[in-house]
Amino acid sequence: MKAQFYRLFSFMLLSGALVFWSFSELADAYERQAVGYQLSVSELFDQLEQQKGLTQQLDAAQLALPSDLAAQLARGEVIALLQQDQLFYYRNSTTPGRLWQLGPVMPESHSQLPAVLILLAFYSVLVLLLVLLIWPLFRDLQQLQQNAVAFSANPQTLNLSTRPGSAIFPLASAFVQAANQTVSLIELHKNLSRTISHEVRTPLSRMRFALELVTQALSPEVGDVADNAAPYLARLALDLDEIEHLATNYLAFARLEHHRGSQILHQQSFSSFAVKIEQQFALYRTKFEFEISASAGEACFDAPALIIAVQNLLMNALRFARKRVSLQLELQENSWRILVEDDGPGFADLSNDAGTEIFNRRTDPVVSASQSAGFGLGLYIVRQVAQWHHATLTLGQSERLGGARVQIQLPLSPFNQTGGI
Numbered sequence: 083m084k085a086q087f088y089r090l091f092s093f094m095l096l097s098g099a100l101v102f103w104s105f106s107e108l109a110d111a112y113e114r115q116a117v118g119y120q121l122s123v124s125e126l127f128d129q130l131e132q133q134k135g136l137t138q139q140l141d142a143a144q145l146a147l148p149s150d151l152a153a154q155l156a157r158g159e160v161i162a163l164l165q166q167d168q169l170f171y172y173r174n175s176t177t178p179g180r181l182w183q184l185g186p187v188m189p190e191s192h193s194q195l196p197a198v199l200i201l202l203a204f205y206s207v208l209v210l211l212l213v214l215l216i217w218p219l220f221r222d223l224q225q226l227q228q229n230a231v232a233f234s235a236n237p238q239t240l241n242l243s244t245r246p247g248s249a250i251f252p253l254a255s256a257f258v259q260a261a262n263q264t265v266s267l268i269e270l271h272k273n274l275s276r277t278i279s280h281e282v283r284t285p286l287s288r289m290r291f292a293l294e295l296v297t298q299a300l301s302p303e304v305g306d307v308a309d310n311a312a313p314y315l316a317r318l319a320l321d322l323d324e325i326e327h328l329a330t331n332y333l334a335f336a337r338l339e340h341h342r343g344s345q346i347l348h349q350q351s352f353s354s355f356a357v358k359i360e361q362q363f364a365l366y367r368t369k370f371e372f373e374i375s376a377s378a379g380e381a382c383f384d385a386p387a388l389i390i391a392v393q394n395l396l397m398n399a400l401r402f403a404r405k406r407v408s409l410q411l412e413l414q415e416n417s418w419r420i421l422v423e424d425d426g427p428g429f430a431d432l433s434n435d436a437g438t439e440i441f442n443r444r445t446d447p448v449v450s451a452s453q454s455a456g457f458g459l460g461l462y463i464v465r466q467v468a469q470w471h472h473a474t475l476t477l478g479q480s481e482r483l484g485g486a487r488v489q490i491q492l493p494l495s496p497f498n499q500t501g502g503i
Contacts, residue, residue: 094212139180222248233261237268282329347384352376352411359392371406379413382495391467394460395422395488402426406483419491426485
């Protein structure tokens with residue numbers, strides 16, 4: 083904002099100088115058109131008393147004049163000549179070939195210093211007025227810009243610091259009001275996420291306990307009643323799994339929102355990150371062919387946030403995969419990528435951007451409707467983490483495994499990206 087202020091101030095200063103120069107030229111042209119001489123009458127009388135013959139006639143040939151001064155005399159104008167610090171005035175006489183001479187007349191001594199000082203003071207006051215007029219506006223704009231940048235990095239309640247008399251007070255007031263409303267909505271969103279994720283677990287536990295009791299009560303000895311109730315019990319179990327999965331995703335989302343604004347970036351190796359993921363998903367190796375590979379290298383990233391994102395990608399892949407799930411961490415020329423693939427049905431629609439729409443898996447006889455629930459929330463969490471790292475999220479079909487393919491392309495150091503973490 084200071085650069086804009088300096089540019090505007092320089093423009094106004096140059097414009098003012100151009101205007102004053104133009105007026106000066108016009109004034110000089112006007113003075114050249116109407117040239118006159120001023121003499122002090124009292125000093126003229128004093129000189130007449132001190133010396134006789136102050137005026138006399140002389141031949142025009144005695145005075146060698148340039149052509150422009152000679153032309154002025156021919157027009158009947160008065161000219162002044164300075165000779166040895168003495169001033170002489172000449173005018174044509176009524177007698178042809180003769181000139182009137184007045185002088186020598188001592189010129190008035192006027193110091194040019196006061197005029198220069200007055201001119202300097204005038205321009206200084208003008209510059210000061212310009213600064214006083216435009217600097218408060220740019221100062222308030224700079225403060226508003228700093229508040230906006232700080233709010234975008236870490237949303238928090240703002241106080242209105244702009245004076246009521248400022249030209250941008252309505253703008254600053256509206257911005258602070260909108261920012262505080264946004265903070266309130268964010269807090270409400272976090273509270274709702276935490277409430278849903280935690281409070282839903284209690285009735286879920288009671289429902290699972292009741293389901294176990296009902297299953298035990300309907301023993302095989304009951305006969306037809308147990309056979310008829312079995313599909314409904316299975317349906318109830320699937321619904322409970324779906325609700326629990328949604329609650330788990332909401333809990334992950336709440337943790338992610340709580341983590342936002344406190345990201346800590348560390349230089350870490352891909353192998354150590356892959357080991358953490360492998361330890362968390364070791365139990366799934368008995369049911370799936372779980373491939374995890376990491377190339378040698380390091381990058382600067384927020385490990386807790388990326389672990390949440392990768393967990394969501396792998397959990398979604400495990401829910402839809404038939405047998406194989408793959409995780410690859412690869413170092414590239416100026417970036418690195420996280421690639422998750424599976425051999426499931428893949429995506430139903432890849433026409434939209436991953437950051438704007440919820441994607442659905444293709445319908446598959448093996449995949450039930452309850453399995454696809456919560457998939458959009460998982461991708462939303464992944465997208466948020468990718469944005470924090472200035473990464474690119476890409477969805478596609480895996481040519482190697484035939485199912486879904488999700489790639490996160492990350493810079494080696496998010497600090498070098500515009501905006502930073």
